[in-house]
Amino acid sequence: MVDAAGVVNLLFGGLVIGSLYALVSVGLTLLYGAASMSNLAQGEFVMVGGYLAYWLFTAMKVSPLLSLVLVAVAVAGLGAVLYLGIFNRVYARELSTAETQSTTLLLTFAIIMILSNLVALIFTPDYKSYAVLTNVVEFGGVKAMVSRLASPMVAIPVTIVFWLILKKTWFGRGIRCVIEDRDAARVVGVNVTRVYLACFMIGLSMAAVTGVLFSMIFPMTPYFGIEYTMASFVAIILGTVGSVPGALVGGLIIGLAESTLVFYLAPALKIAIIYTILIVVLLVKPSGIFAR
């Protein structure tokens, strides 16, 4: 049906989409796993990151590669404000994990409405895109635009470095401790509030960085966030909630499944493929493939 180069191209496309899913999912698995924050607005922070990069590029002539850093810092600050201003009051209510999950779910639901319509108000709801890093590089018969290449080259190292931080440092150990058992972590002296703050800052800024990478490749509307949220929920459930390598692998699997199955089945079934994966995982192994 297709030659070898076609297959490689297909896999490369999957890798690009998959690495974006992976990065946003790592942020979500951190928020959901450690802070019980069911962030339905995760995709909206991707969208906000994308629009910030678009604005920085078109109005201020800032290269998206620099925006990666600027947007990451800005949204980490936004995450800190959100946590210190609002969400720490939710945690102060001492709810059970399930109640925290449903309260944050509904609150982030409202955040979706606020953020997507705010962006539509500022940038109009029409498609926005910009052309950057359009030079083509070729390796092994595969041609790729630099802007597309940037996604896996940024997303995968960031994920791996973050995983190493979790594994090797005391700070990371504290986060893993909270993911494992929040109350026990508090007993042994982990500053849970600070872990939550870190999760909000890192989790949301990873989403925003994903958005910057996304904006370099695809046109955006203010309403594309929800599909991203759902895809990354599928990825973290697939790769076990709270597991960073799980989120990475889950994201890559979904990206590859999307690009290859869409090609071999039908483009109309793109969303159906993601959700079929979700429903199968929830029914067959709800704890995910990285469960111990």
Added chain:
Amino acid sequence: MSYVRYVAIVIAFALSASASFLVDPYTLGLLISIVTYVTLVASWNIISGYVGYLFLGAAAFYGLGAYVVPLTSTFVNWYLAIPLAGVICFVVAFVIGIPFLRIRGPYFIIATYAFAALISNVVLYLEHQITGTIGRYITIQGPQEIYFAALLVAFLAVIVASSIKDTKFGLGLLSIKGNEDAAAASGVDTTLYKLFAFGVTALFMGMAGAAVIPRLGYIDNTIAFAAGISFNTLVMGVLGGAGSILGGVASAIILSLLFEIFFSSADPFAYLVALGCLLFVAIFFMPGGLGQLFSRFSVRRSQPKMITPDLGTARTTDLSRETQQQSHVNG
């Protein structure tokens, strides 16, 4: 339900039905969308308010019900298609509920959103594969007929949803919300109860879709399965207070009106941002929703009933009954 309640329902139905003769076509259109959301929120409350499974897939059954109308138009008329859509949705919900209702917590919300998106995609795909076209035409019905049908469905949904609570079935559902494992241990057939609750929810959602869709004369998967329907239903249900039918109806009416005002304005986005902020504040400060306010009233009213064993209260009720009888005789 008491006798007074039946009278109140009949009067409310007569009033809201006759309203359609007094208003202009624009307002009638607005009334149709209000009663549609009343149906969706009241039925949403059965699975989400009573059983506690937050359902974000109203569009799935609404759309499925809507699609029943064009697909069956060659052998049944529209009036019969409405209950038929309800039955089909009940069966579908019962079957897909078997795997889905095993999923608990926030996963259920994601899975049901996924289900709605999945069914929309599959309908689009099948429609294109089988007929080669996307979208179907539907015989347009007059706004009066649609309003009556939608209103009837809404009243049925509200009556069923609010009377379920007082039955053994309803108590079983509430016990699942309280603690599913404990409910199962104390003899509630949780699987069957959940499936029936989900089925009844789907039944009314499907009927709502079938009742309203001839208004447009055209249907495709983006109209029938619009994700906004699922989101709006959940928002209205939560703001009304999960489990409170009265709160749900109130919030469905208020929010439908707000949406109408916002979307018909020249620049809806600023309003929608404001609505988002309002929603945020409401969830943050009022986790029980509008239902909190209503339950405060009803607790006060029903308190004498709860302490009937107390002699003093019993005597007062007797006395009042005597006075009533006397006045009746005198009158």
